[in-house]
Amino acid sequence: xxxxxxxxxxxxxxxxxxxxxxxxxxxTFSTYGMHWVxxxxxxxxxxxxVIWSDGNSKDYADSVKGRFTISRDNSKxxxxxxxxxxxxEDTAVYYCARDLSPGLPLYGMDVWGQGTTxxxxx
Amino acid sequence: EIVLTQSPGTLSLSPGERATLSCRxxxxxxSSYLAWYQQKPGQAPRLLIYGASSRATGIPDRFSxxxxxxxxxxxxxxxxxxxxxxxxxxxxGSSPPTFGQGTKVKMK
Numbered sequence: 001x002x003x004x005x006x007x008x009x010x011x012x013x014x015x016x017x018x019x020x021x022x023x024x025x026x027x028t029f030s031t032y033g034m035h036w037v038x039x040x041x042x043x044x045x046x047x048x049x050v051i052w053s054d055g056n057s058k059d060y061a062d063s064v065k066g067r068f069t070i071s072r073d074n075s076k077x078x079x080x081x082x083x084x085x086x087x088x089e090d091t092a093v094y095y096c097a098r099d100l101s102p103g104l105p106l107y108g109m110d111v112w113g114q115g116t117t118x119x120x121x122x
Numbered sequence: 123e124i125v126l127t128q129s130p131g132t133l134s135l136s137p138g139e140r141a142t143l144s145c146r147x148x149x150x151x152x153s154s155y156l157a158w159y160q161q162k163p164g165q166a167p168r169l170l171i172y173g174a175s176s177r178a179t180g181i182p183d184r185f186s187x188x189x190x191x192x193x194x195x196x197x198x199x200x201x202x203x204x205x206x207x208x209x210x211x212x213x214x215g216s217s218p219p220t221f222g223q224g225t226k227v228k229m230k
Contacts (some may be wrong), residue, residue: 019213044210044221044223044224045159045167045210045212046221047218047219047220047221059217059218061218062218067204078221095166100157100169100172106155106214107155107214107217107219108155108157108169108172108212108214109157109169110165110172110178110218112166112167112168112169112171113166114165114166115166
């Protein structure tokens with residue numbers, strides 16, 4: 001079945017870095033755009049970034065632009081999020097999600113992972 | 123950026139009742155690219171509706187979506203015990219995609 005499994009979360013000090021991973025299975029990963037979406041404790045959902053299926057195009061929320069980098073390895077069916085210069089306000093559960101449609105991303109999400117928790121605290 | 127405002131914030135209903143959730147956009151949503159998600163505590167969001175009115179795979183037909191432009195509605199025709207959750211709308215017609223703040227459907 002279609003599945004996304006995130007890993008790499010943890011507790012990190014402000015200003016430090018962390019890399020999240022998302023392992024995909026059950027579908028042709030290389031044909032779908034992929035997203036990261038986060039949810040701060042007790043808050044709503046915030047889109048973070050998207051990467052096109054071939055990895056050549058990316059888009060970011062203003063809140064993370066210049067600090068976070070989304071990437072993918074289609075040979076390993078894995079999505080990544082490199083998070084640098086972390087701030088307290090980046091504390092959240094981070095979900096990876098598949099775009100609604102193969103090909104060009106529509107920016108909707110039809111399959112979600114279970115999430116990985118990132119806590120930025122000194 | 124398109125701002126989505128959901129109402130009401132909380133809906134208190136009993137099983138078997140009808141739930142009507144509203145999502146209003148600050149500007150027209152392109153091509154009715156509006157989705158609804160359900161989220162239960164400790165779980166990831168689940169896609170219910172996309173394209174304003176198309177049910178996602180496996181979603182029961184008691185869930186229906188409608189609307190266009192700036193006003194959208196999610197209707198649950200008869201609430202089942204498993205439907206008590208938080209519901210989010212999301213527009214994906216323009217970047218950045220944005221979510222509403224959520225409507226909590228709680229058991230009366």
